[in-house]
Amino acid sequence: MSKTAMGASQKDFESAVNQMKLLKKDPGNEVKLKLYAHYKQATEGPCNTPKPAVFDLINKAKWDAWNALGNLPKETARQNYVDLVSGLSSSSDSSSQVKPEADRKQAGYETLVMTSEDGITKIMLNRPTKMNALTTQMYQEIMLALEAASKDDSTITVLTGNGSYFSSGNDLTNFVISPDELEERARRGAILLRDFVGCFIDFPKPLVAVVNGPAVGISVTILRLFDLVYASDRATFHTPFSHLGQTPEACSSYTFPSLMGPAKAAEMLIFGKKLTAAEACARGLVTEVFPDSTFQKEVWTRLKAYSKLPRNALRISKQMIRNHEKEKLHAINAEESRILQERWQSDECMNAIMNFLSRKAKL
Numbered sequence: 001m002s003k004t005a006m007g008a009s010q011k012d013f014e015s016a017v018n019q020m021k022l023l024k025k026d027p028g029n030e031v032k033l034k035l036y037a038h039y040k041q042a043t044e045g046p047c048n049t050p051k052p053a054v055f056d057l058i059n060k061a062k063w064d065a066w067n068a069l070g071n072l073p074k075e076t077a078r079q080n081y082v083d084l085v086s087g088l089s090s091s092s093d094s095s096s097q098v099k100p101e102a103d104r105k106q107a108g109y110e111t112l113v114m115t116s117e118d119g120i121t122k123i124m125l126n127r128p129t130k131m132n133a134l135t136t137q138m139y140q141e142i143m144l145a146l147e148a149a150s151k152d153d154s155t156i157t158v159l160t161g162n163g164s165y166f167s168s169g170n171d172l173t174n175f176v177i178s179p180d181e182l183e184e185r186a187r188r189g190a191i192l193l194r195d196f197v198g199c200f201i202d203f204p205k206p207l208v209a210v211v212n213g214p215a216v217g218i219s220v221t222i223l224r225l226f227d228l229v230y231a232s233d234r235a236t237f238h239t240p241f242s243h244l245g246q247t248p249e250a251c252s253s254y255t256f257p258s259l260m261g262p263a264k265a266a267e268m269l270i271f272g273k274k275l276t277a278a279e280a281c282a283r284g285l286v287t288e289v290f291p292d293s294t295f296q297k298e299v300w301t302r303l304k305a306y307s308k309l310p311r312n313a314l315r316i317s318k319q320m321i322r323n324h325e326k327e328k329l330h331a332i333n334a335e336e337s338r339i340l341q342e343r344w345q346s347d348e349c350m351n352a353i354m355n356f357l358s359r360k361a362k363l
């Protein structure tokens with residue numbers, strides 16, 4: 001359907017709304033937000049509801065999209081909605097029976113690649129030239145991806161990295177800010193960290209880390225919140241918090257001592273000892289280590305077999321194992337985030353980051 005001088009009729013609009021309900025292919029978050037915004041504008045006019053809280057990510061993204069339409073007339077919003085749906089329907093009509101890889105990829109993420117196939121949703125960190133260092137945008141996209149994965153019809157969710165690293169942890173340029181912004185940014189950083197870790201604590205389905213290479217910082221500490229951790233023998237596990245003037249996060253101040261004993265946990269979390277994959281496996285942080293040459297093949301064969309197990313049984317068993325600790329983990333997460341909010345404003349932390357950025361220090 002194309003634009004006419006009269007614009008789309010109410011009947012065209014209603015038919016587009018019905019067509020959307022029949023759409024088989026997920027159009028991705030970006031398009032869904034546009035559709036939502038134009039639907040609201042067409043039916044209710046300019047955005048008229050209070051802005052959701054900053055950590056209510058999904059409702060805030062929806063509100064932002066609607067609010068961005070300003071005073072766009074209802075008729076124009078109706079026409080835009082009809083055009084958007086028409087574009088989606090024709091592209092899904094022309095899709096072939098066997099979907100190519102690009103089609104299975106879900107749109108709407110800039111820093112991740114998210115795919116769903118064979119009962120497995122894979123979230124791949126996708127900043128290989130920066131060793132998958134985690135930017136603010138990436139933390140937010142991972143939360144959105146986990147939220148989507150928790151509701152899709154897959155059995156297992158996997159997090160992995162593209163390129164040679166699993167992840168080099170927090171992107172240290174997240175802290176490159178002027179001194180007058182520091183307090184506010186530290187406050188927002190602590191909220192983001194708490195919400196990010198909270199998504200892993202609450203994730204309802206079996207969650208698997210496919211650790212394809214070295215892992216640093218938060219990409220190590222978060223692993224204890226996964227149900228399976230498979231590692232290549234090329235992977236290393238490094239938490240250099242003290243070197244950075246920082247302190248443990250992702251509940252590791254509690255989970256690591258309970259997993260490996262306080263003496264071994266101290267070696268990692270206080271003194272920054274880097275572990276090989278075999279050492280991490282011996283300490284219970286990693287489930288199994290595979291030779292790098294056969295890593296992907298062996299791991300994905302295993303996961304495809306697991307994904308055929310009864311979905312609800314897997315989910316309920318995961319929740320039974322995890323639920324005992326949930327409340328405690330949320331409390332620890334909040335406390336660790338609060339302590340880091342202070343640390344990020346310390347001279348020790350600022351100096352360490354400046355050293356990294358001026359290349360005086362590398363881990």
Ligand SMILES: CCCCC/C=C/CC(=O)SCCNC(=O)CCNC(=O)[C@H](O)C(C)(C)COP(=O)(O)OP(=O)(O)OC[C@H]1O[C@@H](n2cnc3c(N)ncnc32)[C@H](O)[C@@H]1OP(=O)(O)O
Pocket residue numbers: 129130131133134139168169170171172173174189190192193216217218219240241244246249356362363
């Ligand atoms: C909301 C906030 C939540 C905060 C939660 C807190 C978490 C704490 C942590 O995660 S602490 C861990 C922080 N990570 C680091 O300290 C790692 C820093 N990086 C390095 O030491 C090295 O880059 C390396 C050892 C990971 C890899 O070294 P290598 O020599 O192999 O490669 P390069 O250094 O040349 O890296 C290639 C480019 O990638 C950039 N980069 C890598 N990691 C990070 C990072 N963590 N932050 C920012 N940038 C990173 C690196 O700068 C290179 O970029 P360039 O090509 O533009 O120079």
